[in-house]
Amino acid sequence: MRGNVFIVGLGLIGGSLALTIKKQHPDVIIHGYDVNEEEMNKAIILKIIDKKAESFQQGAEIADLIILSTPVLVTEKLMVQLANLQLKENVLITDTGSTKKTIVDKAKVLTEKGIQFIGGHPMAGSHKSGVTAAKEQLFENAFYIFTPNSSQKTEQINTLKEWLSGTKARFMELTAEDHDEMTGILSHLPHVIASSLVEQAKEAEENYPLLSRLAAGGFRDITRIASSDPTMWASISLLNRDVLVRLLKQWIGKMNHITDLIQEENFDELYAFFQEAKVFRDELPVHSTGVIHSFYDLFIDIPDYPGIISEITGYLAEEKISITNIRILETREDVYGVLRISFQNEQDRSLAKECLEKRTTYDLFIQ
Ligand SMILES: NC(=O)C1=CN([C@@H]2O[C@H](COP(=O)(O)OP(=O)(O)OC[C@H]3O[C@@H](n4cnc5c(N)ncnc54)[C@H](O)[C@@H]3O)[C@@H](O)[C@H]2O)C=CC1
């Protein structure tokens, strides 16, 4: 592909898409725009974009492809602005927002003027934000959902898929309604719950100052996503509010029921509740990279002795397996610690697992 790609919102998602598009289509010029001047400058320094647009209008008017990767409430406003600009005749516009129904509805302001808009949502990411977190492999193997309207031609969708082929994502088409219902269940509701668990712990810390230090294991796993950007999540909660409010009421109903079971000391029904959840959770596909999975992490139960980390990284280095991050997750009361090593992709993680299985006796696991 050739031409000008204009990316608005140079954060984790905009930056990562810029990298994948440039890699796949080296002849294109990637123009970037962000209200935060610092993010734009970082994007240039890190070679994530080729040029800073002089303004939203200037970047939009020369573009063949426009990608809106801003918080969803902002995206809707930018769509209205785009409808009033002199865009190229065949420009294709897409977004990356985590909600789709209201955005696709808003697209009428564009389609009425003959401008093509196809809603998009790369369902991979992380709790990190900003252009410095951008990476080329972010979307590899993840689902990338499109929510075209009924009048959109296959040719336009195929053109968008071609632009985005460097993501190596698995493209899927859904209605905006189905998209918002499923992401509500898998992503938006869990985010609200994760943040509320953290809030509850924060309030309890006044009486139990040791609480933060003890927060490990399960609590950390279930609340990781509470570290995500608050502007992004407040916007998502408002735009998917009908679905989210319904899901929250359903969840509160379930929690009331569980509360009753606990109060009644009803072991059998509590057992059934935990058992059903375990069976469904255990059967979720492990290697998929939907909303549920976003990292290529390998966890290693290591003995706590000096030199252990260099021993492990040494084995990986000898087999030329690169790592992107390394962290001791928790120091437990017993002898073992858990080392988490992150890799760029599934292949590197499998090679690492094989390498360490061969060379060590430590327990390895993938979440
Ligand atoms: N973070 C994630 O894991 C995922 C996020 N998304 C969606 O992608 C979009 C972008 O998310 P992230 O990249 O994570 O956010 P981010 O916070 O890393 O980046 C968003 C960028 O938009 C910029 N921005 C805000 N208002 C603007 C405006 N009026 N004009 C130009 N730039 C503006 C911000 O300064 C920021 O640099 C959101 O709609 C989000 O719902 C989709 C999939 C995953």
Ligand SMILES: O=C(O)C(=O)Cc1ccc(O)cc1
């Ligand atoms: O960090 C995680 O696990 C996420 O859930 C990332 C994420 C955030 C928003 C999306 O719309 C899709 C993926």
